Amino acid sequence: MKASLEDIARVAGVSKMTVSRVLRGASGFSDETRDRVLQIAQNLGYVPNRLAAAFGADQASTLVGMCVPRLTSGLFGHVLDGVDRALTRLGFQLMIGANNHSLAEEEAWIRQVVSWRPAGLILSGRTHTPATVDLLRLSALPVVEIWDLTTRPIDLAIGFSHVDCGVEMGQHLIRRGRRRIGYLGALARADVMGAARLQGLQQALQQAGHPLEAVEILHDAPGFYAGYYGLEMLLARAPELDAVAFHNDEMAIGGLAWCQKCGLRVPEDIGIAGWGGMEAASILPRRLTTTQVPTTAIGKAAAEALVARLQGANIPEVTVLPTRLIPGETV
Amino acid sequence: MKASLEDIARVAGVSKMTVSRVLRGASGFSDETRDRVLQIAQNLGYVPNRLAAAFGADQASTLVGMCVPRLTSGLFGHVLDGVDRALTRLGFQLMIGANNHSLAEEEAWIRQVVSWRPAGLILSGRTHTPATVDLLRLSALPVVEIWDLTTRPIDLAIGFSHVDCGVEMGQHLIRRGRRRIGYLGALARADVMGAARLQGLQQALQQAGHPLEAVEILHDAPGFYAGYYGLEMLLARAPELDAVAFHNDEMAIGGLAWCQKCGLRVPEDIGIAGWGGMEAASILPRRLTTTQVPTTAIGKAAAEALVARLQGANIPEVTVLPTRLIPGETV
DNA sequence: CTCCACTGGTTTACCGGTAACGTAGGCAGA
DNA sequence: TCTGCCTACGTTACCGGTAAACCAGTGGAG
Numbered sequence: 001m002k003a004s005l006e007d008i009a010r011v012a013g014v015s016k017m018t019v020s021r022v023l024r025g026a027s028g029f030s031d032e033t034r035d036r037v038l039q040i041a042q043n044l045g046y047v048p049n050r051l052a053a054a055f056g057a058d059q060a061s062t063l064v065g066m067c068v069p070r071l072t073s074g075l076f077g078h079v080l081d082g083v084d085r086a087l088t089r090l091g092f093q094l095m096i097g098a099n100n101h102s103l104a105e106e107e108a109w110i111r112q113v114v115s116w117r118p119a120g121l122i123l124s125g126r127t128h129t130p131a132t133v134d135l136l137r138l139s140a141l142p143v144v145e146i147w148d149l150t151t152r153p154i155d156l157a158i159g160f161s162h163v164d165c166g167v168e169m170g171q172h173l174i175r176r177g178r179r180r181i182g183y184l185g186a187l188a189r190a191d192v193m194g195a196a197r198l199q200g201l202q203q204a205l206q207q208a209g210h211p212l213e214a215v216e217i218l219h220d221a222p223g224f225y226a227g228y229y230g231l232e233m234l235l236a237r238a239p240e241l242d243a244v245a246f247h248n249d250e251m252a253i254g255g256l257a258w259c260q261k262c263g264l265r266v267p268e269d270i271g272i273a274g275w276g277g278m279e280a281a282s283i284l285p286r287r288l289t290t291t292q293v294p295t296t297a298i299g300k301a302a303a304e305a306l307v308a309r310l311q312g313a314n315i316p317e318v319t320v321l322p323t324r325l326i327p328g329e330t331v
Numbered sequence: 332m333k334a335s336l337e338d339i340a341r342v343a344g345v346s347k348m349t350v351s352r353v354l355r356g357a358s359g360f361s362d363e364t365r366d367r368v369l370q371i372a373q374n375l376g377y378v379p380n381r382l383a384a385a386f387g388a389d390q391a392s393t394l395v396g397m398c399v400p401r402l403t404s405g406l407f408g409h410v411l412d413g414v415d416r417a418l419t420r421l422g423f424q425l426m427i428g429a430n431n432h433s434l435a436e437e438e439a440w441i442r443q444v445v446s447w448r449p450a451g452l453i454l455s456g457r458t459h460t461p462a463t464v465d466l467l468r469l470s471a472l473p474v475v476e477i478w479d480l481t482t483r484p485i486d487l488a489i490g491f492s493h494v495d496c497g498v499e500m501g502q503h504l505i506r507r508g509r510r511r512i513g514y515l516g517a518l519a520r521a522d523v524m525g526a527a528r529l530q531g532l533q534q535a536l537q538q539a540g541h542p543l544e545a546v547e548i549l550h551d552a553p554g555f556y557a558g559y560y561g562l563e564m565l566l567a568r569a570p571e572l573d574a575v576a577f578h579n580d581e582m583a584i585g586g587l588a589w590c591q592k593c594g595l596r597v598p599e600d601i602g603i604a605g606w607g608g609m610e611a612a613s614i615l616p617r618r619l620t621t622t623q624v625p626t627t628a629i630g631k632a633a634a635e636a637l638v639a640r641l642q643g644a645n646i647p648e649v650t651v652l653p654t655r656l657i658p659g660e661t662v
Numbered sequence: 663c664t665c666c667a668c669t670g671g672t673t674t675a676c677c678g679g680t681a682a683c684g685t686a687g688g689c690a691g692a
Numbered sequence: 693t694c695t696g697c698c699t700a701c702g703t704t705a706c707c708g709g710t711a712a713a714c715c716a717g718t719g720g721a722g
Contacts, residue, residue: 004678015702020680028700045469050446051392052678055382056707059680063447071412074405081402084429093443096427098415112424115381116394138376224611250611257614280555280581280611283588335708346672351710359670383708387677390710666721673714684703692695 003044011040023048054117060310064303065095065113066122067106069191070221074250075276075295076124079146082299083122090307092119101190107132114139120306126150126157127192142309144302148193149318156309158301158319162193165291166200168325169245169273172289174208176331178243178271181205182214184230184255185247186222194222194247197275201245214238222247227254243271243331249278249290256284256330271331281328289328294321334375342371354379385448391641395634396426396444397453398437400522401552405581406607406626407455410477413630414453421638423450432521438463445470451637457481457488458523473640475633479524480649487640489632489650493524496622497531499656500576500604503620505539507662509574509602512536513545515561515586516578517553525553525578528606532576545569553578558585574602574662580609580621587615587661602662612659620659625652 005023009016014033021028022037023046029037054061064087068076080096087094095113099106107129113121114135120142126149128136136143136154143155150157173181183201185194202212216234220226227246231254235241246252252274259266266272266286274281277292298321305315336354340347345364352359353368354377360368385392395418399407411427418425426444430437438460444452445466451473457480459467467474467485474486481488504512514532516525533543547565551557558577562585565575577583583605590597597603597617605612608623629652636646 006678016678017680017703018701020678021701024680030700033700045466047442047466047470048446049386049448049678051382051386051448052707053680055380055386055709056678057680058707061382071415072405072408074403074408077403077405077408080427081429084402084427088428088440093447094427096411096415096425097419098412109419111378115379116424117380117382135376135378139378224614228614253611254614257616260616280584283555283559283585285588285591337708347708348673348710349671351708352671355710361670364670380708383677384710386679386707387709388711389677664722667719669716669718671715671717673712675712676710677708680706682703682705685701686699687701688697688699690695690697692693 003041003046004049008037008041008044008046011044012037060119061117062092063095063116063118064092064120064122064306065097065110065116065118067097067099067109068124069099069101071096071098072221074278075248075293078295079124079299082296082301083303084299086300086303087307090303092303092307101187103127103129103132107135110135114141119310120144122146122302122306124148125192126153128154142306144306146298146302148196149320153317156305156315156317156319158298158305158321160293160321160323161200162196163200163203165275165323166197166202167204168200168323169197169275169291170201170204170208172325172327173243173245173271173273173331174205174210176243176271178331179210180213180240180242181210182216182234182238182241182244183212183246184227184234184244184251185215185217186220186226186230186251187247188217188219191247197247213241222251224250224254224257227251228258231255231258241270243273245273245275247275249274249276249281249288252288252290252330253280253284256288266330273328273331277324277326281326284330286329287326289331290326292324292326294323297321334372334377335380339368339372339375339377342375343368391450392448393423394426394447394449395423395451395453395637396428396441396447396449398428398430398440399455400430400432402427402429403552405609406579406624409626410455410630413627413632414634415630417631417634418638421634423634423638432518434458434460434463438466441466445472450641451475453477453633453637455479456523457484459485473637475637477629477633479527480651484648487636487646487648487650489629489636489652491624491652491654493527494531494534496606496654497528497533498535499531499654500528500606500622501532501535501539503656503658504574504576504602504604504662505536505541507602509662510541511544511571511573512541513565513569513572513575514543514547514577515558515565515575515582516546516548517551517557517561517582518578519548519550522578528578544572553582555581555585555588558582559589562586562589572601574604576604577606580605580607580612580619583619583621583661584611584615587619597661604662608655608657612657615661617660618657620662621657623655623657625654628652
């Protein structure tokens with residue numbers, strides 16, 4: 001970690017500027033000089049100092065910050081994967097943080113990350129504190145908001161409409177003959193996007209003349225077990241339901257487990273619908289009715305849009321990557 | 332993003348050194364000066380430049396790099412979560428990367444990250460290329476290797492023994508009366524740790540006098556569907572098996588789905604065992620026999636050990652966080 | 663009355679790169 | 693022969709912080 005450009009320059013008998021040029025692959029040196037410098041850099045175990053490079057020249061650093069609601073979410077794992085692969089390929093580094101569905105935590109995180117002068121940010125969700133928006137606008141950093149579409153993105157947005165997801169599922173349930181429909185959510189008051197899907201669902205059912213009959217929104221994280229005991233709670237309150245839409249697939253699978261345990265037949269006695277399109281949904285004895293979300297594609301698109309913008313390309317403000325309702329066999 | 336210490340200093344009528352001290356909460360200024368400086372910093376929308384700080388003073392940066400095999404793994408999501416929460420609390424930033432089970436990709440990633448002069452690294456796994464090890468030793472960076480225990484860690488190690496996991500599961504299967512046991516793996520030749528578990532399993536079964544009868548190691552990622560069709564392949568080749576141990580819970584659940592599909596009763600006709608302890612395992616109609624891994628705890632411990640080491644504390648070289656075999660009802 | 667320590671600062675140097683600009687030598691074309 | 697341009701460098705300045713050294717005034721001890 002000791003060797004610097006200076007050290008290489010001294011040994012090679014050139015100026016450190018020449019070394020810098022060689023190592024960056026710029027021009028302005030002979031083949032002979034290049035070979036000598038590279039050889040010496042190798043021998044000295046030179047490790048470039050990006051801190052100095054990014055700091056000294058105000059040139060774009062290769063740091064990209066990304067903030068997700070939770071790191072334990074299967075869906076966001078795939079988004080992260082898409083981002084990571086694209087960024088790695090393009091030579092960028094990923095700084096990551098979770099906001100636990102809290103705008104205040106997001107703001108704190110962004111404040112930290114911005115102080116590292118990243119090349120850009122990827123945020124999930126469209127809702128931010130006013131201070132966050134001010135900070136981002138002031139910093140003039142490229143920002144991609146993913147996962148949900150903002151009416152007016154801070155900079156760029158890539159995703160889909162959660163309200164539309166809800167509407168689509170509502171219409172599907174009605175088409176399949178369901179009339180007494182309930183909803184089981186999670187992360188009460190913290191998750192804006194789940195709320196948007198619920199809103200879409202309500203809207204569609206209302207319009208069809210069969211308004212949502214029961215809603216239960218748990219405070220827990222949307223996992224298997226929450227779906228399991230949440231469905232029990234919901235059905236205790238509203239035993240007449242003939243279908244339940246869940247916050248996500250994990251919860252829906254938990255719900256299926258509860259149905260199996262107490263002898264409720266799916267879809268005959270009750271319909272079960274998830275959201276997200278996790279892999280497990282497709283190998284259940286009956287394929288889960290769900291909405292497939294283009295997770296990896298969103299991550300990849302976000303990373304690529306960010307980098308393209310850095311390189312001055314003209315990117316559309318909003319990119320829609322559509323979701324797809326998978327009918328399945330549980331409704 | 333414009334304001335610097337200099338700007339604040341000019342407005343406040345003090346030197347930038349004084350501003351620096353105020354903002355860092357060091358000493359050597361009056362209350363009056365402090366209030367004025369803080370007020371002006373606020374007004375100017377000052378955002379500290381950690382790039383400059385970390386670069387200028389060779390003081391520890393607050394960057395921690397972490398490399399995981401895959402970002403889509405449910406288990407590693409929890410590890411990441413543990414790391415992230417601890418680091419956030421301690422005021423550090425997380426840089427992340429996936430190596431896709433490739434030592435070469437890991438080396439490339441580490442090379443990139445080290446050039447950002449991080450405070451330390453968290454790596455998963457004990458196997459690295461020789462060049463990686465050289466680089467890490469040379470850089471004298473604190474390194475925590477998690478998830479598996481190294482006989483001789485580069486610096487610190489926190490985790491458990493995969494071989495022991497395999498042994499324990501083998502003994503459990505034998506105790507439950509299973510005699511003709513098979514194994515279904517994934518990520519052939521890429522996943523060292525799955526191989527270690529298989530090795531432990533083989534060893535225990537051998538010792539019990541009922542050696543492993545069939546092994547199938549898929550090339551795919553260890554997901555639900557791989558378990559589903561993989562079990563079909565395995566049983567086609569070795570129909571007499573009375574139990575199958577899987578690479579992980581996702582695959583085991585996929586295997587369960589296949590059993591259900593073709594009318595095999597679990598555990599009567601065949602025993603199914605997973606590994607990892609994912610939440611879904613506990614809400615299945617029959618609880619899955621599996622091994623629970625302290626994912627979040629490992630992440631938390633790794634982050635805390637790293638920071639403690641940075642602060643000069645004396646940390647034991649190897650920390651074992653034990654796994655726990657959950658008997659379940661599928662064997 | 664002198665000396666000293668303490669408070670509340672200032673000044674200077676430096677971290678390791680990169681941009682911008684300067685320059686020596688060689689060669690081609692007018 | 694002179695001009696202009698190209699190649700292959702070298703020099704200088706600077707990015708925004710922090711450490712370290714230095715300094716002026718003040719109050720108290722001796």
